[in-house]
Amino acid sequence: MTGSADPFGTEGLRAAVLASWRDSPTRLREDAATEADLVRAGYRDRLLTELAQNAADAAAKAGVPGLVSVRLDGRTLSIANTGAPLDLSGVHALTALRASGKAEAATVGRFGVGFTAVLAASDDIEFRSTTGSLHFSRTRTREALRETGIATPDGGAASTFLAPALRLVWPVEAPPASGFDTEVVLRLHADVDADALLAVMRDEAANLLLELPALQSIRIADAEFTSAVRELGDGLQELRVTGPDEHRTWWQFRTPRARWLLPVRNGKPHAAPHDVLRAPTRSDEELSLPALLIADIPMQPDRRRLLPGTRVTELASGYADFARALPPGDRLVLVPAPGFARSEADGLLREALVRELQTHSWLPVVVADAAGRRTESDPADAETAGLADGLGHGIDSDGGAVPTAVPTRASVFPYLTPELAHLLDDVVGPLVIPGLSGRAHTEALAVLDVHRLGLARLAELSGGVDRPPAWWRDWYVALEPFVVDPLTAEELGALAVPLADGRLVTGPRTVVLDDMLEVPIPLHWARLVHPEAAHPLLSRLGARSATAEELLADPALHADLTDHPDDPDLIDAVLRLAAYADPDALPSWLGMIELPDTTGELLPADELLLPEAPLYALLAEDAPLGIVAKEVVDEYGAQALRAVGVGWDFGVVAESDPTGPDHHLDDEEAWWEGLPEEPSEFAAVRDLDLVDDIAWPDALHQLLAEPQTRRLLADPDGYTAWWLRRHARLDGVTLGHYRHPRDTEFTGLLPEFAVPGLSDTNLEVLRSVLANPEQITTDLADALLAALADPANNPEPEVVSRAHRHLAAAASRLDLTELELPERVRALSGAAVPAIGAMVLDLPWFGLVLPSDRLVLGDQETASGLATLLDLPLVSESVTAEVLGAGRRTSWSAEPLGVVLRQLFSLAPQEGELVLHEEDLRVRLSGAVAGTVSVPWWRSGTETHIRIPVAVDGTPPATS
Incomplete structure (x- = not known):
């Protein structure tokens, strides 16, 4: 402190204030009221805040860290701070209610009216500083009013008037606390709760450190609050406030x-x-x-x-x-x-x-x-x-x-x-x-x-994006987590999709996916997604999955090929896609694409063969098939070419729901007309008519070696087996006129099928193309009738009988007008006899009396049909028989001989009478054959006539 007793001239300041009060009692009243208003309202709870502001200004002015310390000693509260000490302008500000000692705009009001906040806690204040200390006292102010005789505004004694406490100031010899530049000492009012006041100050301390950056520390009794600032860059700072x-x-x-x-x-x-x-x-x-x-x-x-x-x-x-x-x-x-x-x-x-x-x-x-x-x-x-x-x-x-x-x-x-x-x-x-x-x-x-x-919106924007296919797959991967329900899927309805042909189209519902493709194939007839862009999200959004087979069966492709079978871009796409397809599942019309042969001529694919194709050796010399150019094979591979119909071995034509015989197959119309109903599926081996007759043994081996053709041979009703039966020839004989090696029905009539190297399994497959006794066709019937009429053949009577029986059974299914009846028929005697004079034996007992070379025998059930087929009369219609003699009438069950005959010949229970003749049993014939003959037994209507004793010659009496 300075050695002067009154370094700030407080005596002159007091004199000036007292003079103004003496000259203007109103001024005294105004000062008292203003001070009271500030204490009651504006600064009622801002004691520490206002003193901390002053401390912050002092620290900023001195350029030192701002420190504030609050101590309570009994009923005395002191608030000390570091920074610039009190100066004359500060003294003036402290004693003036309407003035501030601001030195510059950056300060917040050093020693302004805010100092009035101290009056909320005390009327006896000391302001101690290293440059001099001051004392404010409401009591001393009242004494000064009394001593100078200044009248109070209400006319009463000065001792009762609430005089201003901060207008008059006296010097005091008291330095600030050690280590501080300024200290405010308050002797608290009796009604002030000192502990509560400290508690409020502790609550305010942290905020004051935020608000007053010049302060770095505030100590309230034993509790210290500090702040620290760290630069973070770009103008940003970290401010840390630490308290107990x-x-x-x-x-x-x-x-x-x-x-x-x-x-x-x-x-x-x-x-x-x-x-x-x-x-x-x-x-x-x-x-x-x-x-x-x-x-x-x-x-x-x-x-x-x-x-x-x-x-x-x-x-x-x-x-x-x-x-x-x-x-x-x-x-x-x-x-x-x-x-x-x-x-x-x-x-x-x-x-x-x-x-x-x-x-x-x-x-x-x-x-x-x-x-x-x-x-x-x-x-x-x-x-x-x-x-x-x-x-x-x-x-x-x-x-x-x-x-x-x-x-x-x-x-x-x-x-x-x-x-x-x-x-x-x-x-x-x-x-x-x-x-x-x-x-x-x-x-x-x-x-x-x-x-x-x-x-x-993303889907809409994607339509204008030009990116490689891999980018689009990443795009779909990134979008997939957002598609969580049908509504979000609907929002992506306009999503753009890159196609294999380079186009970018709108809407996953309009595109096709094929997960098998590894490289892009530009399909102009289908919106095929580029394989590098394909992703399961497109399926969730409505993209249709299609296999290579389905793409190649597209009707749009069929239409394009019909109009432009030689379009190089279209052919390139088809062949590249065919490399991924199952040839068995492709439509036959793919064969219309035109490819160059070895001479450079463009031919439909199904009229070309691959180089060194095994089929080539089987074809007739004039077969209209060329060899596909080697450069085409080198570019696309044999598999793709075979898939679209270029031949290697026998090709297959297939169609679902066929509408007619429009597959360009030999004699297809005749086969179609013979079907009982239109087929739902059609499949057939093509180019059979191009096989050289001498090559059929090898051709059969080839057909049986490939599963797709082998199964067609096994279908007796299919076109393939039908054509082979009618047109394929071994040694000049069609396959349908050969009997299977294991079949004896037509031994001696039809040649036995014999092709070396066939396994038993393959022979069973070939049953469908060989003569089938149970499925006699008009063509086979002609062959059998011709064989029966040929004197060079020597079939056994039983074979003849079975052949006649099969022919008769088929008569109802055949168009008899198409049969060419030979002039000879095979008689019961085994001889080929003229048809004129021959009769079909329909009643077996007539065989006992008529010449065997005039009888044609099948069996009793089919005799009528055989007669119709051969255009021959029945015996029963041509010859009449009359039993001579009455005989003894009895029944089968009453006559011991009847019981014995039934057991001997395993006969079923017989109807009608049993007539026994003890003498010779004679029958008179008339009609085509006339005369009287002796017979061991006979049937006349329901009567059975037997001569006694029975001549047991191995032929049982007829019972039906």
């Missing part, structure tokens, strides 16, 4: 007009709870902003309310810079949440902050330059870029440049994934980064007026 029971961290950013603070927990910023405007200390202007606002702004004298007309919206300037300084994933925390304003100032500030955020580039986005590369520009270019196209850059936590955009020019896709973001960056322009696209950020982005994208 708390440790709070804030991110701090300074703009030209304000200071903003965001609370940080576990390294992540969070929106601040509802607060008040801090100007710089707490006011009564309520705010609902996401960050604390600390600003030097005009306030009313009590610093609780804004001065009318204050332009608070200017405080929003630079707020977007604060957002850009934050890590990209944390920036939306600064967006004010929708809600009602808590005050007029709050409403103005919220609107200004939203407008500031909406119109500046700070929102982290995914973007790409014109070449499709991610934009990575220098942060220094951010402002220029933002002005030019709405894009700028921020700095991420690793110091790298982060593309930013003006929010109103950006788009957001909800729940954007990194994979989708990478693909969308240059499709939709500035796109909000994945980390800010979740549900938690929806509200903030809506406040910023960021355009919201849906799946339908």
Whole structure:
């Protein structure tokens, strides 16, 4: 302290104040009322706040760390601080209710009216400083009024008047506490709860360190609160406030007009709870902003309310810079949440902050330059870029440049994934980064007026994208997690799909997938997805799956080939696709594509053979088949060529639901006309008519060797077996006129089929093309009749009988007008006799009396049919028989001989009478044969005549 007893001239100050009161009693009243109002209202609870402001100004002025210490000694409270000591202007400010000792605009009101806050706790105050100390006392002020005879406003004694306590000041010889430059000592009112006052100060300490950056430490009794600031870069600072029971961290950013603070927990910023405007200390202007606002702004004298007309919206300037300084994933925390304003100032500030955020580039986005590369520009270019196209850059936590955009020019896709973001960056322009696209950020982005994208919009935009097929597969992979129900699938109905032929089409429902393809094949008749772009998502969105076989069976392809069978692009696509197809499942009309043969002539594929085809050796010399050019084989491979009909071995024609004999097969119309009904499936071996007759043994081996032709040989009703029976010849005999080696029905009539090297299994397959006794056709009937009539043949009588029986059984199915009846027939005697005079034996007992060379025998059941077939009379119609003699009439059951005969010849129970003749049994014949003959037995109607004794000659009597 200075050695002067009154270094600040307080005696003159007192004299001047007393003189003004003496001259103007109103002035005394005004000073008293003003001081009382400030204590009761404006500064009623701001004791530590106002003294801390003074301490902050002193520290800032001295350029030293601001330290504040609050101590309680009994009923004496002291608040000490470091910094610039008291000077004369400060003394003037302390004693003037309407003046402030501000040295510059940056201070917050050093020793202004805020010092009045001490009166809420004390009327006896000492202001101690290293340059001199002062004493304020309401008691001493009353004494001075009394001593000078100044009348109080109410006319009463000075001792009862509530005189101003801070207008008169006296010097005092008392230095500040050791280590401090200034100390305010308060002798507390009797009604002040000292402990409660300290508790309130402890609650205020942390906030004061936030609001007054010049202060670094505030000690309240034994509790110390400290603050520390660390630079984070790009204007962002970390402010840590530590107390006895708390440790709070804030991110701090300074703009030209304000200071903003965001609370940080576990390294992540969070929106601040509802607060008040801090100007710089707490006011009564309520705010609902996401960050604390600390600003030097005009306030009313009590610093609780804004001065009318204050332009608070200017405080929003630079707020977007604060957002850009934050890590990209944390920036939306600064967006004010929708809600009602808590005050007029709050409403103005919220609107200004939203407008500031909406119109500046700070929102982290995914973007790409014109070449499709991610934009990575220098942060220094951010402002220029933002002005030019709405894009700028921020700095991420690793110091790298982060593309930013003006929010109103950006788009957001909800729940954007990194994979989708990478693909969308240059499709939709500035796109909000994945980390800010979740549900938690929806509200903030809506406040910023960021355009919201849906799946339908992405699908629409995809139609204008030019990318390689692999990009599209990645695109579908990235979209798949978003397709969770039919509704989202419907939104992607306009999704673009790249085709194998290079086109880009709209709508998965219009395309076809074939998962077997490994390389793209341009199919102009079908919308085939490029194999490198194919993905299961397309199936979920309605794409149809089709095999190579289905694509090659497309009616659109059939129509194209019909019109342009020589189109090189079409042929190329067909052959490349055929390499992936099952040849057995392809339509025969693919054979119409035209390919060059070895001479360069274009021929349909089904009129060409592959080089060294085994079929070539089987063909007749004049067969109209060429050899496909070697370069075609080298380019597409034999498998693809065989699939479309180029021959190697026997080809197959197949069709579902055929409509007629339109397959260009030899004699197909005749086969079709003979069918009982139209087939639902058609398959046949083609080119059988081109086989050389001498090559049929090898041809049969070839047909049996391939499964697809072997099964057609096994179908007796199919075209293939039908044609072979009628037209294929071995040694000049059609196959249908050969009997199977295991069949003896026609031994001696038909030649036995004999081709070397055939297995038993293959011989069984060939039953369908050889003579079948149970399926006599007109052609086979002609052959059998001719064989029976040929005297060179010597079939056994039993064979003849069976042949006649099979012919008779088939008579009802045959068109008898087509049969060529020979002049001879095979008689019971085994001789081929003239048909004239022959009769069909229908009653067996006539065989006992008629010549065997006039009888044609099948069996009794089919005799009528055989007679019709051969155009011969029946015996029963040509010869009449009469039994001579009456005989003895009895029954089969009453006559012992009848019982014996039934058991001897295993006869069923007989009907009619049994007539026994003890003498010779004679029958008189008339008609085609006349005379009387003796017979061992005879039937006449239901009567059976037997001569006794029976001549047992091995022939039982007829019983039916």
